[in-house]
């Protein structure tokens with residue numbers, strides 16, 4: 001279903017986004033968390049979204065169309081120290097307003113590197129999503145970097161934290177390298193998009 005996804009447009013500010021029609025699911029997370037890679041993995045395309053070893057690669061809101069009215073949104077990564085303050089503040093404001101006001105946003109994938117969960121900015125994103133009751137699903141990315149037992153322990157630890165602090169959110173393991181969690185993430189997208 002997601003294989004025919006194609007690039008739609010980029011936005012540098014909220015007024016450049018497509019009109020509020022249809023449904024969107026957004027991918028948010030720290031720079032380098034693996035957002036663009038996850039988008040490519042979930043759409044079975046090698047280079048739909050640009051990935052990079054250099055953090056801060058995605059500096060626009062990039063929108064991809066699964067089919068008319070159904071969009072995946074690659075948000076700029078946050079938390080990259082070398083970004084100038086003015087740019088960082090601009091994007092923090094854009095991200096918060098996008099998450100809090102975008103009507104067609106039906107779900108949020110929050111990506112956290114399994115080795116570094118819950119950066120303060122991750123918590124900020126979860127809070128903004130929580131404010132409006134936005135369905136949020138955490139992808140613990142790069143799970144291939146840990147052995148199976150360690151990955152399961154990390155998953156359970158994040159589950160416990162979410163249960164006590166952010167009960168609206170769910171979580172799963174994900175890896176673009178070995179495809180862990182692809183079916184589970186697709187199932188979540190299907191629910192949000194009403195397939």
Ligand code: GTP
Nearest residue numbers: 031032033034035036037051052056057058077176
């Ligand atoms: P920004 O656009 O800078 O915010 O980064 P991003 O979150 O889009 O990250 P991106 O997908 O570009 O990936 C960053 C780096 O992590 C790249 O070097 C990827 O190859 C690597 N990476 C992404 N996913 C995985 C994964 O599942 N496993 C491993 N081992 N590496 C990954």
Ligand code: MG
Nearest residue numbers: 035036057058
């Ligand atoms: Mg990216």
